[in-house]
Amino acid sequence: MAEQAAGPVGSEGSTGSEASEGSERRFGEYVLVRRHGYVAELVLDRPKAMNAVSTEVARSLDAACEALAADPAARVTVLTSSNDRAFCVGADLKERNSFSDAELVRQRPVARAAYTGVLELPMPTVAAVHGYALGGGFELALACDLIVADASAVVGLPEVSVGVIPGGGGTQLLPRRVGAARAAELVFTARRVEAAEALRLGLVDELAGEARTAALELAGRIAANSPVGLRAAKRALRLGHGMDLRAGLEVEDAAWRSVAFSGDRAEGVAAFNEKRKPAWPGE
Numbered sequence: 001m002a003e004q005a006a007g008p009v010g011s012e013g014s015t016g017s018e019a020s021e022g023s024e025r026r027f028g029e030y031v032l033v034r035r036h037g038y039v040a041e042l043v044l045d046r047p048k049a050m051n052a053v054s055t056e057v058a059r060s061l062d063a064a065c066e067a068l069a070a071d072p073a074a075r076v077t078v079l080t081s082s083n084d085r086a087f088c089v090g091a092d093l094k095e096r097n098s099f100s101d102a103e104l105v106r107q108r109p110v111a112r113a114a115y116t117g118v119l120e121l122p123m124p125t126v127a128a129v130h131g132y133a134l135g136g137g138f139e140l141a142l143a144c145d146l147i148v149a150d151a152s153a154v155v156g157l158p159e160v161s162v163g164v165i166p167g168g169g170g171t172q173l174l175p176r177r178v179g180a181a182r183a184a185e186l187v188f189t190a191r192r193v194e195a196a197e198a199l200r201l202g203l204v205d206e207l208a209g210e211a212r213t214a215a216l217e218l219a220g221r222i223a224a225n226s227p228v229g230l231r232a233a234k235r236a237l238r239l240g241h242g243m244d245l246r247a248g249l250e251v252e253d254a255a256w257r258s259v260a261f262s263g264d265r266a267e268g269v270a271a272f273n274e275k276r277k278p279a280w281p282g283e
Contacts, residue, residue, distance in 0.1 A: 022034065028060030031045060031057065032064075038073060038223040039074075039077075042077050043081070043082055047082050053136050057092070059113075066117065076223045077124075079127045081131070087133040088133060088137025115136070115140065125146070126218055128214070129155065130152055130211045131152050131153065131154065132154050133153065147205050147206075148218060150195065155198050155204070157187050158191075160188065174187065186203075229259055264283065
C-alpha cells in the first residue's frame with residue numbers, strides 16, 4: 001500500500017473547509033501532496049532519478065490522485081517536481097530493462113493507472129514544467145488542463161527512439177492540443193522541443209519566470225471560483241471535446257443542470273447582488 005497517511009488530503013479531519021496552509025501528506029516515498037489553501041500541489045519527489053516513473057512511483061501517484069479526487073476541499077491541483085533539472089523524464093528504463101515480458105505485462109495496468117489518475121482528476125489541473133518533461137513525463141503534463149513552463153523547459157515524446165510508442169496518453173492527448181499532423185511530426189521524429197518553440201506550437205500554454213510560482217498563482221485565481229462550477233465546467237470541456245456540435249451542447253446542458261440548483265449557484269448570485277466575495281458552500 002503506497003499511502004502512508006490516513007484521512008482527507010490536507011489537514012486531519014477536513015470535511016470540505018479550507019485545508020491548512022503548507023500541510024503535507026506523503027504517498028509512498030516519492031509522491032506528496034502539499035496544500036496551499038484550496039490549491040493542492042501534487043509533487044513528484046524522486047529527485048535522484050529525475051522523477052523517472054517506476055512501478056512504485058506509479059502506484060503512489062495513483063493513490064494520491066484517488067485521495068485528491070475524493071477531497072471536496074481541493075479546488076485546483078498543480079503538478080510539480082522537487083527536482084531542479086527535470087519535471088519528469090518518463091518511464092524508469094533501468095527498471096524496465098530488468099523486466100521479463102511477463103513482468104512488463106503485469107506492470108502495464110499499474111503504469112496506466114497513474115496517468116489515468118492525473119487525467120481523470122475532477123478539478124482543474126495545472127502542470128508546472130521546469131526542465132525536462134520527456135516521454136511519460138510530458139504525458140503527465142498533457143494529462144493536465146493547463147501547462148505552465150519556464151525557460152528551462154524541454155518537452156517531447158521520444159518513445160519511438162527506444163522502440164515503443166507514447167503509452168501514457170500521448171498519442172491521443174498531443175493531437176488534441178496541436179493537431180494530428182503536428183503531433184505526428186513530433187512523435188515520429190522523437191525530437192525534443194525547447195521552451196520558446198513549445199509555446200509557439202501550443203505544447204505549453206504559458207512561459208513564466210518560474211514555472212511553479214506562476215502555476216500556483218494561476219491555480220489560486222482559479223480556486224477563487226465556485227468548486228461546483230469548476231468541476232462541472234471541466235466535465236463539459238472534457239466530455240464535449242471531439243463531439244459534433246449538437247452532441248456537445250447536450251453535454252453542456254447536462255453540466256449546466258448539475259449546477260443550476262446548487263448551493264454554489266445561489267451563493268454566487270447572492271454575492272454578486274450584495275457586492276461581496278462569495279463564500280462557496282461547495283455543493
